[in-house]
Amino acid sequence: MIDLDLICICDVESTGLNPTTDEVIELGCILYSLSHNTVLQQVSTLMPVSVDVNPVEHINGISAGAASKLDGRPFQSEAIDLIESIMAYADGILAHNAPFDRSFVDRLEISTVASSVPWIDTRSVTWPRATRQRCNLVELALAYSIPVWSNHRALTDCQLLAHIIQREPDAKRLLEKELESKVWATWRTTVNDKEGQARAKAAGFRWNDKTCPANGVWSRLMHPDDIAQLPFDVVVMGADYAN
Amino acid sequence: MIDLDLICICDVESTGLNPTTDEVIELGCILYSLSHNTVLQQVSTLMPVSVDVNPVEHINGISAGAASKLDGRPFQSEAIDLIESIMAYADGILAHNAPFDRSFVDRLEISTVASSVPWIDTRSVTWPRATRQRCNLVELALAYSIPVWSNHRALTDCQLLAHIIQREPDAKRLLEKELESKVWATWRTTVNDKEGQARAKAAGFRWNDKTCPANGVWSRLMHPDDIAQLPFDVVVMGADYAN
Numbered sequence: 001m002i003d004l005d006l007i008c009i010c011d012v013e014s015t016g017l018n019p020t021t022d023e024v025i026e027l028g029c030i031l032y033s034l035s036h037n038t039v040l041q042q043v044s045t046l047m048p049v050s051v052d053v054n055p056v057e058h059i060n061g062i063s064a065g066a067a068s069k070l071d072g073r074p075f076q077s078e079a080i081d082l083i084e085s086i087m088a089y090a091d092g093i094l095a096h097n098a099p100f101d102r103s104f105v106d107r108l109e110i111s112t113v114a115s116s117v118p119w120i121d122t123r124s125v126t127w128p129r130a131t132r133q134r135c136n137l138v139e140l141a142l143a144y145s146i147p148v149w150s151n152h153r154a155l156t157d158c159q160l161l162a163h164i165i166q167r168e169p170d171a172k173r174l175l176e177k178e179l180e181s182k183v184w185a186t187w188r189t190t191v192n193d194k195e196g197q198a199r200a201k202a203a204g205f206r207w208n209d210k211t212c213p214a215n216g217v218w219s220r221l222m223h224p225d226d227i228a229q230l231p232f233d234v235v236v237m238g239a240d241y242a243n
Numbered sequence: 244m245i246d247l248d249l250i251c252i253c254d255v256e257s258t259g260l261n262p263t264t265d266e267v268i269e270l271g272c273i274l275y276s277l278s279h280n281t282v283l284q285q286v287s288t289l290m291p292v293s294v295d296v297n298p299v300e301h302i303n304g305i306s307a308g309a310a311s312k313l314d315g316r317p318f319q320s321e322a323i324d325l326i327e328s329i330m331a332y333a334d335g336i337l338a339h340n341a342p343f344d345r346s347f348v349d350r351l352e353i354s355t356v357a358s359s360v361p362w363i364d365t366r367s368v369t370w371p372r373a374t375r376q377r378c379n380l381v382e383l384a385l386a387y388s389i390p391v392w393s394n395h396r397a398l399t400d401c402q403l404l405a406h407i408i409q410r411e412p413d414a415k416r417l418l419e420k421e422l423e424s425k426v427w428a429t430w431r432t433t434v435n436d437k438e439g440q441a442r443a444k445a446a447g448f449r450w451n452d453k454t455c456p457a458n459g460v461w462s463r464l465m466h467p468d469d470i471a472q473l474p475f476d477v478v479v480m481g482a483d484y485a486n
Contacts, residue, residue, distance in 0.1 A: 006312075028285070036308060038305070040288070040289050041286075041289065041322055042286065042398050043285065043286045044282075044285045044286075045283070062281070065279060066279035066283065069249075073328075075274070075284065075328040075329050078324060079286070079325055082325055155285050
């Protein structure tokens with residue numbers, strides 16, 4: 001039985017979407033205690049990048065000049081060490097759309113520690129108050145009546161997630177379920193069934209997901225307990241949870 | 244000529260108002276670059292306290308149990324080390340009502356480093372958009388159209404201050420003026436002049452301030468440049484800025 005208490009909520013801001021060619025420009029994390037339902041520690045740091053201009057400065061507002069400001073300063077590496085220590089101690093690392101953040105963390109020195117801890121993608125969680133499943137962080141925060149007035153800085157996004165968790169009474173169990181075995185729920189329809197497709201999408205289903213063993217179906221990897229709550233009938237296919 | 248760039252915005256949450264008997268329960272700071280007008284680093288950590296119950300848990304929401312959760316863990320001291328490194332490197336340490344925060348920081352191991360850097364009390368700054376001077380942090384944030392939906396956690400309060408600075412075009416000069424010599428502006432009135440007293444109060448004047456060399460007057464320690472902007476006539480008394 002998985003028992004989560006200390007979780008590390010993590011967020012990466014980057015210079016683009018490609019972890020092979022783009023770089024981490026800011027890294028942030030929050031150490032959160034589920035048993036105390038509160039934030040224990042927070043840390044974020046800009047990271048120097050090799051480019052002179054951040055191609056996505058219009059999104060995250062971080063200039064390459066600001067990011068280079070800390071280059072070679074002791075507190076630059078001290079902040080990374082602190083993030084590494086927090087990750088090493090956490091029962092799980094959380095991120096919203098975790099595969100994205102993880103692909104960038106994998107390229108940092110902290111990757112060995114980060115990959116020794118199970119990751120939980122909060123976008124895959126079936127949040128009871130979400131108006132549609134697999135929605136983005138801002139939409140999810142608003143569904144939880146959390147005021148949003150900025151995003152796309154690492155710690156701001158971590159804090160939105162911390163507030164969502166704090167307001168969700170069942171958070172601990174919801175997150176633990178993400179670490180248990182899941183199955184593929186699949187659903188087939190016709191091209192013209194727009195209403196059915198919208199309903200599947202709102203339930204977090206994706207069409208022709210490449211990671212799903214069935215082709216040409218709407219599907220979602222889910223905890224078996226959540227299948228019964230779907231508003232339509234699905235075909236279930238076994239699949240172990242691949243973290 | 245003082246030239247501020249990297250500032251450390253600092254906030255202490257404590258178990259009470261008395262630095263001799265009460266303890267720091269959370270410490271947070273933001274490293275902010277005035278030249279880039281952006282946040283470079285953020286860090287906060289709960290700190291173990293000797294009491295079983297935090298007497299002001301109803302204010303800051305921090306339980307003694309949560310604060311003790313980090314006791315003896317490596318990242319507890321790593322976070323403090325990071326705060327110390329940031330303070331050591333900063334051109335100034337900022338806090339809203341700085342004497343309060345400083346009295347608590349003075350009791351921590353980081354006090355030697357913290358006292359080697361000039362402190363700036365942002366409550367003493369003449370903020371152009373403040374509806375009244377020397378107001379509290381929430382009032383000041385609202386005057387700058389910054390949404391406030393929580394306070395009294397260390398990093399939340401630092402972030403409010405960072406947003407105020409980010410929105411104030413003249414922030415660099417306003418903060419630098421706090422480190423220059425100041426004078427006492429004093430104003431005398433009668434007991435019944437309620438309107439005049441309210442006006443003096445809104446301008447940040449206090450009655451019978453014990454640190455003012457004159458008795459029985461309304462007074463404020465100010466930068467000489469700001470005297471002319473007062474909406475009433477004052478008597479100026481020389482006084483060096485005592486940091």
